[in-house]
Amino acid sequence: MVRIKPRSLRPGDTIAVVSPASAIDDDRLGRGLAVMEKGGYIFKLFPHTRDADDYLAGSDADRAADLMAAFDDPECAAVMCSRGGYGCSRLFPFIDLDRMAASGKMLCGFSDITVLHLALNRRGLVTMHTPMPITLSYEREPWVHDSFFRLLQGDPTIAPEVPRAETMVDGTGEGELTGGCLCLLCDSIGTPDALDCRGKILVIEDVDEKPHRVDAMLTHLINTGIIQEAAGIVVGEMTRTDDLSDPTMGGKSWRWIFEDRLGKLGIPTVVNFPFGHMKTMLSIPLGVQARLNAGEGTLTYLESPCAEA
Amino acid sequence: MVRIKPRSLRPGDTIAVVSPASAIDDDRLGRGLAVMEKGGYIFKLFPHTRDADDYLAGSDADRAADLMAAFDDPECAAVMCSRGGYGCSRLFPFIDLDRMAASGKMLCGFSDITVLHLALNRRGLVTMHTPMPITLSYEREPWVHDSFFRLLQGDPTIAPEVPRAETMVDGTGEGELTGGCLCLLCDSIGTPDALDCRGKILVIEDVDEKPHRVDAMLTHLINTGIIQEAAGIVVGEMTRTDDLSDPTMGGKSWRWIFEDRLGKLGIPTVVNFPFGHMKTMLSIPLGVQARLNAGEGTLTYLESPCAEA
Numbered sequence: 001m002v003r004i005k006p007r008s009l010r011p012g013d014t015i016a017v018v019s020p021a022s023a024i025d026d027d028r029l030g031r032g033l034a035v036m037e038k039g040g041y042i043f044k045l046f047p048h049t050r051d052a053d054d055y056l057a058g059s060d061a062d063r064a065a066d067l068m069a070a071f072d073d074p075e076c077a078a079v080m081c082s083r084g085g086y087g088c089s090r091l092f093p094f095i096d097l098d099r100m101a102a103s104g105k106m107l108c109g110f111s112d113i114t115v116l117h118l119a120l121n122r123r124g125l126v127t128m129h130t131p132m133p134i135t136l137s138y139e140r141e142p143w144v145h146d147s148f149f150r151l152l153q154g155d156p157t158i159a160p161e162v163p164r165a166e167t168m169v170d171g172t173g174e175g176e177l178t179g180g181c182l183c184l185l186c187d188s189i190g191t192p193d194a195l196d197c198r199g200k201i202l203v204i205e206d207v208d209e210k211p212h213r214v215d216a217m218l219t220h221l222i223n224t225g226i227i228q229e230a231a232g233i234v235v236g237e238m239t240r241t242d243d244l245s246d247p248t249m250g251g252k253s254w255r256w257i258f259e260d261r262l263g264k265l266g267i268p269t270v271v272n273f274p275f276g277h278m279k280t281m282l283s284i285p286l287g288v289q290a291r292l293n294a295g296e297g298t299l300t301y302l303e304s305p306c307a308e309a
Numbered sequence: 310m311v312r313i314k315p316r317s318l319r320p321g322d323t324i325a326v327v328s329p330a331s332a333i334d335d336d337r338l339g340r341g342l343a344v345m346e347k348g349g350y351i352f353k354l355f356p357h358t359r360d361a362d363d364y365l366a367g368s369d370a371d372r373a374a375d376l377m378a379a380f381d382d383p384e385c386a387a388v389m390c391s392r393g394g395y396g397c398s399r400l401f402p403f404i405d406l407d408r409m410a411a412s413g414k415m416l417c418g419f420s421d422i423t424v425l426h427l428a429l430n431r432r433g434l435v436t437m438h439t440p441m442p443i444t445l446s447y448e449r450e451p452w453v454h455d456s457f458f459r460l461l462q463g464d465p466t467i468a469p470e471v472p473r474a475e476t477m478v479d480g481t482g483e484g485e486l487t488g489g490c491l492c493l494l495c496d497s498i499g500t501p502d503a504l505d506c507r508g509k510i511l512v513i514e515d516v517d518e519k520p521h522r523v524d525a526m527l528t529h530l531i532n533t534g535i536i537q538e539a540a541g542i543v544v545g546e547m548t549r550t551d552d553l554s555d556p557t558m559g560g561k562s563w564r565w566i567f568e569d570r571l572g573k574l575g576i577p578t579v580v581n582f583p584f585g586h587m588k589t590m591l592s593i594p595l596g597v598q599a600r601l602n603a604g605e606g607t608l609t610y611l612e613s614p615c616a617e618a
Contacts, residue, residue, distance in 0.1 A: 054559035055521040086521040190498040190533035212395040224499035250363035
């Protein structure tokens, strides 16, 4: 497998905006793009970027056509997904992932976009786990914007004001960064583009999952033997997990669940790493070599995420 | 693999009652057992049947110890799970599934118990997808009780008053019955006891899943190639799926989702088969040969589910 790093962006570059998963409303799209315009970028929307059909942003064929057109478009230096939600896993029969990876375009997004990160990383392309227009349409800490713009320009340095993670299992581990939204990681198991943690640093976050489902998903990763192969585990925000206790089921804290499921695997592990759906949203390059120092609560990138501009 | 059919039950037989997943409260347990006592059975509770620890019915070691003790107990002719919820997938390191299968005991339960059905069916044991004390503690149609007691006694005949399923894809298919709760079927993928649909009739039901998650789970079964190998698909109740539309996501009807995901696979398929979590709860033997006539909306068992009493 040839590793392909996307070219870093410069102000003035054009970024494709597509909706491969759920629909984004015009107001949120406008606000999110306004934030991104501060970085000096130009945005190119595709014919179906604003489509909406219930929980999908239009038909599979249309969402896939936009995604392929964006990767094929010589005008666009990067492809930004407008929103996650749900829908990327439906696109496999309609897209050419080898061509997308070979394009060397920078892919930006997270949450449901985890599906595309896994598939493109597996084909060698480094991709960017970043906020999207919908997430930038809400108020965010200044360091969230700062980290986003830095990564687009190929600088993944983590600024001093970014909160550190907490140690769960001490130790250090090195490997390629993989992962994303827990529920999509589990949905990949058994597919050709399944999560593969062998010798890698696994990053995990999720939103709106009930406590017992978080337990079930971690147990799924354990019962398959996938997570035991990781060189390090980085747990970010588990947004609202603790609020979703079920009156008929109870609800252990997400912290308890991770400690219980992962604390005895002997893998360096941190929790509360500042990336996730809501409060903390550090931009992370996926597919690059990184070092986790679980004792210090830090992640360090061992290589540049981008080719020279 | 040697196929093992459990011995059919007779009034006066003792049934072990264990809690391998979530906790059941005393009131529900008492009411459910009262219904089951009408069948003339005696119940033996194990030391941890009433344990509760948040969403689990006590520690993994204790739940597993009760489950093994029940299968090993010569006094007990069958093992009934008090409740589903969540927890069976945590038990693999603590239980001896080969010994459980070799015991030839009848296992009864559904929902989270799907995990045990898959693992025991794979080891040759026919198991029973039936109501549990918690489900019988609520008012049910008379045919639900009738079908339950008939199956315990080895008679899986479907009474005329049981509603028929609706045709989604016409045709007939024959094969071993497998399946259960959709979310647990997906949680099995990639594990040693994964759902295997090769030449089988797959039964599916679930409760409290959002529409887009039902889509995601069916898409997971498609992206792995697992569901395409089924000889027939029987969709039961998708309890409350249509009620769980998300204001930020919308919510197609479960009927649309199944039609969209499964309607083009060319596999005989019915929906609204009368089995599931709430209104309809037909007892079904898993691991026996059956014929699905999708055009007529009927499932016929081609062999007895039990060894002679």
